Amino acid sequence: MFTFDFLIRALIASVLSSLSLAIFSPFVSLRRISYLGEAFSHMAFAGIAIALVAGLSGRLVTLIFVIVLAYLIGWLSKRYKLEETNTITIFLSVSMAFAIILISLSSAYAFDLSSYLFGNVLLVSSADLILVGIMAALSLAFILIFYHQLFYLSYNAEMAQFLRIPVTFTNHLFLILLATNIVINLKAAGIILVSAQLILPAATIFNLVRRLPVVIFLSAVLAIIAAIGGFALSWWLNIPTGASIVMLEFVFFLISLTLRKRS
Amino acid sequence: MISISELNYRIGEHAILQDINLDIAEGEFAAIIGPNGAGKSTLIKLILGLLPLQEGRIEIDGVPHLNWLKHHPMGYLPQDEKFDRRFPATAKDIVLMGLAAELKPAQRFSTSQKERAREAMQQTGCWEQAKKPIGALSGGEMQRVMLARAIVGGSKYLFLDEPEASVDQAGVKNFFVLLKELNQQGRTIITISHDLHTLTSFCSFLICLNKTLHCHDKTELINADIVHDFFGETTKIVHKSY
Structure with missing residues (x-):
């Protein structure tokens, strides 16, 4: 019974985590900001290290750290007229370096680094599951409520702003929810693999369909199938769940490429 | 003035x-x-x-x-609006952009707003392209679509x-x-x-x-x-x- 509960919880966490990231993926893809997923997840690693050393709540500290850093990058780039992608890359690497130094200096050196890097859905607790569930519901609600604003923000942010569409507010909300999504799903998806789940579903579906509401729906469906399939594969082959989900999503991506060529 | x-x-x-x-x-x-x-x-x-x-x-x-x-x-028709020709929008979606400021969160475009978009597109002579993806429009057609967007708000x-x-x-x-x-x-x-x-x-x-x-x-x-x-x-x- 214990094993069954534990497995069901891990499976539901995988599905909700993949779904939650996948419904952001069409907008991440259209806005060409997949590097942001990579950056946020690496910055989160520094947040985790700070929380670990200070003995504070891991998720809250990590989330605050990532959001503060994201705004700091925006401010620095504007203030000193720096290329934003360069600033992001610098902070991504420095965050990793900072995290490694903190962990190596702290008494918590023995903490399981690989479970943060690659994710371990089997470590998800009931409380984690509730958080992942809330995050998936919030992501879904956000996309449904702000669909048109996100659509025109992705088309041309400058023109959308001129036409008085509330793109600044929508963009702030989008980035905060993207960061939250990454931090909440780190345990299940892992720092290195979380960004793959933020781009692969939409990249696959855009090869087959170009109508955005259909792309969002099918990205979610594909992510759920990959989560269940990846979970089953990881169970049978005794391999990490996050990695098998990403590999399965990549296989779907390759199939979509061949179908696009044919069509 | x-x-x-x-x-x-x-x-x-x-x-x-x-x-x-x-x-x-x-x-x-x-x-x-x-x-x-x-x-x-x-x-x-x-x-x-x-x-x-x-x-x-x-x-x-x-x-x-x-x-x-x-x-x-x-109403504004810029000289060279930057957009991805593969962006999944139709000509009508771009015209409706001129009315998107009227939408509250969770609201969809109403029938009357869609009707206003149709009238603007008919006036600028691009209604026939309404359902075409923007990537399939010629320079002149896109110009008329953007003109329809510029006038649809009633400026x-x-x-x-x-x-x-x-x-x-x-x-x-x-x-x-x-x-x-x-x-x-x-x-x-x-x-x-x-x-x-x-x-x-x-x-x-x-x-x-x-x-x-x-x-x-x-x-x-x-x-x-x-x-x-x-x-x-x-x-x-x-x-x-x-």
Whole structure:
């Protein structure tokens, strides 16, 4: 019974985590900001290290750290007229370096680094599951409520702003929810693999369909199938769940490429 | 009425616009002409709030322009709107963009808003392309779609930045006929153009700009000497036949 509960919880966490990231993926893809997923997840690693050393709540500290850093990058780039992608890359690497130094200096050196890097859905607790569930519901609600604003923000942010569409507010909300999504799903998806789940579903579906509401729906469906399939594969082959989900999503991506060529 | 007074704009040490004083009355069909680097696009962008005001005042209907723009739709057809041709939008989606500010969160476009989009597209002659993806539209078709977006919100002002740039020669005259129709329906048109020959048949007010300003009413439009005196050797009057 214990094993069954534990497995069901891990499976539901995988599905909700993949779904939650996948419904952001069409907008991440259209806005060409997949590097942001990579950056946020690496910055989160520094947040985790700070929380670990200070003995504070891991998720809250990590989330605050990532959001503060994201705004700091925006401010620095504007203030000193720096290329934003360069600033992001610098902070991504420095965050990793900072995290490694903190962990190596702290008494918590023995903490399981690989479970943060690659994710371990089997470590998800009931409380984690509730958080992942809330995050998936919030992501879904956000996309449904702000669909048109996100659509025109992705088309041309400058023109959308001129036409008085509330793109600044929508963009702030989008980035905060993207960061939250990454931090909440780190345990299940892992720092290195979380960004793959933020781009692969939409990249696959855009090869087959170009109508955005259909792309969002099918990205979610594909992510759920990959989560269940990846979970089953990881169970049978005794391999990490996050990695098998990403590999399965990549296989779907390759199939979509061949179908696009044919069509 | 658009009123500009004592407007100066510079980038670093380089003056782009100097001491601009200009009133554009309602109902005008105004054209801004001038050589490259004369500050034409800068002037339009300052009026539209797309560049920050450094010195001077701009008022629309007696209200500071940024306040006015916050509360009213403004028609604008940019010269080269950046967009991904593979972006999953139809022509109608782009026209509806002109009405998206009216939507509250979670709201969808109403039947009446879709009807307004249809009317705007019919007026600009692009309704047949409504369901086409934007990547399948020609330069001229996209121009009409963007014009429909500029008028769908019901703005009484319409700004255009070199609308003839992406239209073939034959299309330019038709496009200006369409603008004249919109002007006769009560819209004030302000367009940047290089095509003096076409402008003379349509516009009522010529704004010659070369950092500083010189204005003419229609009677003087065809006087090439005035334009030549103002711009010197940098500009030649080109007569095109369509």
